[in-house]
Amino acid sequence: MKTANNPNILTTIQINAIRQLLENTKNILITTHHNPDGDAIGSSMALYHTLKSAGIESTVVVPNTIPDSISWIEGSDEILIFEEQDSSKIDQVFAEAGLIFCLDFNAPRRVGEKMQKPLEASSAVKILIDHHPQPQTSAFDYLYSETSASSTAELVYKFLQLLEFEKHINKAAAESLYTGIVTDTGSFSFSCNDPDIYLITADLIKRGVDAELLHRRIFDTFSEKRLRLMGYAIHQKLLVLHTFHTAIISLTKEELERFDHKAGDTEGIVNLPLSISNINVSILLTERDDLIRLSFRSKGDFEVNKLAGEHFDGGGHRNAAGRNSELSMQETIEKIKTVLPLYLNELQYQI
Numbered sequence: 001m002k003t004a005n006n007p008n009i010l011t012t013i014q015i016n017a018i019r020q021l022l023e024n025t026k027n028i029l030i031t032t033h034h035n036p037d038g039d040a041i042g043s044s045m046a047l048y049h050t051l052k053s054a055g056i057e058s059t060v061v062v063p064n065t066i067p068d069s070i071s072w073i074e075g076s077d078e079i080l081i082f083e084e085q086d087s088s089k090i091d092q093v094f095a096e097a098g099l100i101f102c103l104d105f106n107a108p109r110r111v112g113e114k115m116q117k118p119l120e121a122s123s124a125v126k127i128l129i130d131h132h133p134q135p136q137t138s139a140f141d142y143l144y145s146e147t148s149a150s151s152t153a154e155l156v157y158k159f160l161q162l163l164e165f166e167k168h169i170n171k172a173a174a175e176s177l178y179t180g181i182v183t184d185t186g187s188f189s190f191s192c193n194d195p196d197i198y199l200i201t202a203d204l205i206k207r208g209v210d211a212e213l214l215h216r217r218i219f220d221t222f223s224e225k226r227l228r229l230m231g232y233a234i235h236q237k238l239l240v241l242h243t244f245h246t247a248i249i250s251l252t253k254e255e256l257e258r259f260d261h262k263a264g265d266t267e268g269i270v271n272l273p274l275s276i277s278n279i280n281v282s283i284l285l286t287e288r289d290d291l292i293r294l295s296f297r298s299k300g301d302f303e304v305n306k307l308a309g310e311h312f313d314g315g316g317h318r319n320a321a322g323r324n325s326e327l328s329m330q331e332t333i334e335k336i337k338t339v340l341p342l343y344l345n346e347l348q349y350q351i
């Protein structure tokens, strides 16, 4: 089904086949990665709302909790949250599906251990729309994968154009697409050099998006404790390694509990050290129940997914990656310090 020359772009023949599938398939599922973020939920709900306004029903299933900052998206209260459902019901949903859209992830394991099984076991036709590098091509029947895209939301918009479904992009779908783009580009501050992103955003505003209001809804939602945790992380826990143009912040479980930490609260902390001049890489370590979670960020050309992949069995994007470490907090910090010299040349580029 994939073309030999350009396996990750949909051909006209494939688009026509997908149009047929949309018309003739009962039980269409839309799903996304574990710990879904603004792009994961935004692109899923955009596809859901657009299909719905074209008269095509679908169900959105996500592996686990939706962050509060995006729970205002219309229809998000109808999303099936896998980990909150009875597993037999979810198994049935996957078993009965005829078509599954896989959005914002590149391999079945990204949906998390529990949901991976029913997803892989399903005999449904699987369509991938994603911007992460190196998709596991064998797991999907159709792939629309563009690593250069800002967000999966951008690709969903382009996919809807290919299907000639733009006329069905209503306000709820436009708000969902805007959410994906604005979160995955850090409010148009990275992965944002392509004019298409602004043309698409302009079109979404024409379709009724109130960009100022949505930006406040998405980003100005901190609790007081969350802001204080950020202050504490910077004031007390920031380690700056000037030689390696790298900053490290580590937060133990006890510290997170002191600030009533909730899922998603540390999001954004990892980006803060990048605002220091000459700091090109930022790494956040947070202690979970039985492991250390690592978040990597970089600015410019430094490929943080390479650093994560070569030493921590991880992946992600050029400027953002995440992994787990089985070592202790201190051992993980020591390991980072040991591997940074290997990248000294790449780390010290001038902006």
Ligand SMILES: [Mn+2]
Pocket: 039, 040, 104, 131, 151, 152, 184
């Ligand atoms: Mn994304």
